Amino acid sequence: MTTPSSKKGIDDASLLAPCFVPLWLRQINTYPVNQVLHTRDPPNMLDHIIRIYQTSVASCPQCLCKESHNTRRPWIFDSKIPIDYYYALGPQAAIRTSPNFRPSFKNAEDANGRCDYVNILNSLLREENEEKMILYENFSQYGVTVQTDPKNPHRATIEIPGIHDARPSIQPGDKMLLRPHYPVPLANYLKGFQSNQQRDRVEIRAEVIRTVRGRSNRKGERINDRVILTWLDSKLVPLFQSFHFNVRFIPSNIVHQRCLAALTWLSTIKPAIAKELLYPTKEPILPDYSPSSDSCHGKDLNEKQSAFVQMVLTRTAHPSMETVRPPMVLTGPAGTGKTKTLLVSILRTLEMEGDHKKRILVCTPSHTAADVLTRRLGQYLSSKQLFRMYEAERPVEMVPAEMLQFTRQGAQGGFTLPLIKDFLAFQVIVCTCSDAHIFNQAGFSNRLLRVRRNCLATYIQSQIQRSHLKMSGEILGLQETHFTHLFIDEAAQATEPETLIPLSVVVDDEPNSVKVEIALAGDPRQLSPNIYSRWAADGLQTSILERLLRLPSLGGRSHLMGPPTSSTWTTMDELIEYSFQREDDHKHLSVFLTMSYRGHPSLLIVPSKLFYFDKLRSIHPTINNCEDKWCSVMREIESMSKIAYPDDVTHTKQASWPIHFRGVIGHDLSVAVESFWGSNSWSNEQEAEEILQIVQTMVREGVSTQSIGIMAAFRAQVLLIRRLLRSHDLGAVNVGMVEDYQSVEREVIVLSLTRSNESFVPFDISRRVGLYMQPKRVNVALTRAEKLLIVVGNPKLMKKDKLWGEFLLFCRHYGCWYGEVDS
Structure with a gap:
């Protein structure tokens, strides 16, 4: 399709910045297209979620309450961002890179009420999303070829030197726009396809499955980095085999959408609950509790690690019914045993006896950290007690083999949710903060499960009355909460909107129901979340864990961890105490670990x-x-x-x-x-x-x-x-x-x-x-x-x-x- 001279120009251009690419190659990305071809989508969890929701909720007896949860699906809060938004953003790229572009954003700690808080985070998320879209333009390629795999016809490969080390990194789920250099005769390959032209300008919209780092083969030849992507139906593969393509990348907005959904949820709960959750001012006053000494877990913990475990067990033994308590915070540098302390806290909590069964949701910002926790919990819990949840789109090849026993996979090999009875039986579920949104989609949040229990009770009572019978006793479990605890490890590496996602799953603002206990663990003095917009960095790089430690306190110090100043911003000399009025108020709030177990x-x-x-x-x-x-x-x-x-x-x-x-x-x-x-x-x-x-x-x-x-x-x-x-x-x-x-x-x-x-x-x-x-x-x-x-x-x-x-x-x-x- 190309002449030898043009092919040489294409190969050279693929290694250069866009300003060195020949004009005719760049113009291909600006031409209007006649047809958009979508590749075959990878496994999608949403289809499975809809089936589960229809079988577990929509098929229940007609509700007598006002919630209408039989007809209103829980993912109504999802905010979809159309791909056309990417094209609308293009003309703004030059404006955003000009020296005069200096937008101003407030931070969450400056919020004046819940509405202001939501608006601030919405603005910061939008700015970060736009910046990533523009940065992804640096990855654009000109004149690449697509290699298909006969054994897997719905996948293809593109070689791009250095793409595995790109920053921002290319992630599974990112979109790819591929445009052939010349119009194609679609009508010759698609039956029933009608077009006013013999050849059509086409754009193929694919999805990144994963990137693979290059290596040297046995012959010593260097193999470049590769992008594995979804590809077209087999009948269209021969049409594009000889073409060269321009390729553009668009970052996946799944996490962005889930953060927006969490902010929408926050706008719907009671203001008092939102305030005590995000800007607490009162420490919990609890009676003493002496846990059982028969447990085999935590025998080798040091004094401060034991203090945090004691804090968790004390709160668990005296649950709150009216309001959500301030999160517990465990902080300390690397090597001090934060993850081990969380692990013991989880295992000791499961051993506790009481009126309510303990079920725990464990979240982390990354899959790597979630896999570490699952691996360690798997030494003590069986696959019937522990579930590691992955998004369906996550490639199985990227999951450690020892994790698979704690997952559920469908017939096509993709990850799915377990059966409802199995899900409700799990004692511990581990996932990333972002993937916790799946529970909201499936109707498995604490609020939705409580509503369904109450509706079932109402239905039972109405049926008994119609039968002219009298019920003795009461229906048990109405005031229980499904997830009794939420533990977030590496919380300092999660943005505040990202942390809100698992909170939206476990927080139920209904009075007279057992409220969830929340624990955050991390080190605010180590790396913050990766934020690429310099204008949004101050607002999004401060995690909720760090912001809690800096909250103003009533009647005490001006800040719990001390405000950053010109003399302390590098060392933060103030003690990390998360307390409100007196020195001993952090007894039920925070622990700072100082004993290191690592190295010399x-x-x-x-x-x-x-x-x-x-x-x-x-x-x-x-x-x-x-x-x-x-x-x-x-x-x-x-x-x-x-x-x-x-x-x-x-x-x-x-x-x-x-x-x-x-x-x-x-x-x-x-x-x-x-x-x-x-x-x-x-x-x-x-x-x-x-x-x-x-x-x-x-x-x-x-x-x-x-x-x-x-x-x-x-x-x-x-x-x-x-x-x-x-x-x-x-x-x-x-x-x-x-x-x-x-x-x-x-x-x-x-x-x-x-x-x-x-x-x-x-x-x-x-x-x-x-x-x-x-x-x-x-x-x-x-x-x-x-x-x-x-x-x-x-x-x-x-x-x-x-x-x-x-x-x-x-x-x-x-x-x-x-x-x-x-x-």
């Missing part, structure tokens, strides 16, 4: 001082010893450098501390022209070469490649280090950005700061990238190592940053500084 005690010194007001302590008793293996590795790494700074610290040098700083005076290299995923990619070849030598040294000393993790500040540096390692048969070493290591640990962490040019730092700060003046990202980088931490950077630039300056002083004083020095 010396690895805690810098993070504790910089981020946790010097409160962290290690469970390991001694600090001046290390394992022989790691001491040997340290000596070999130190011997690589001819310079140790300073050379007169023999009286303070700590030879057993597994911390090493390697000074490298490198040069920044922008790779914006070489990559399509944005202009913020930088690499530093000198640091990459130094890291390669360090990794080679460690491997020679017997360190497993799987135990080594390498972090870099920029995606281009990740790719550069990855290429260097693979060229030396070290491809098993995991390399990623700091964000990729949230909730992940490695025995060895090697960190590349990358940036060496001071003039680019203000740009990094404005874009919230890099590792300078980014306290939460630095905190994550310094707390991922279990046995050995190695930092590679430019000391001349590091000394001008408050956090890295403190790190340099630490390394200088204790003899951990090697390589280049700052005179």
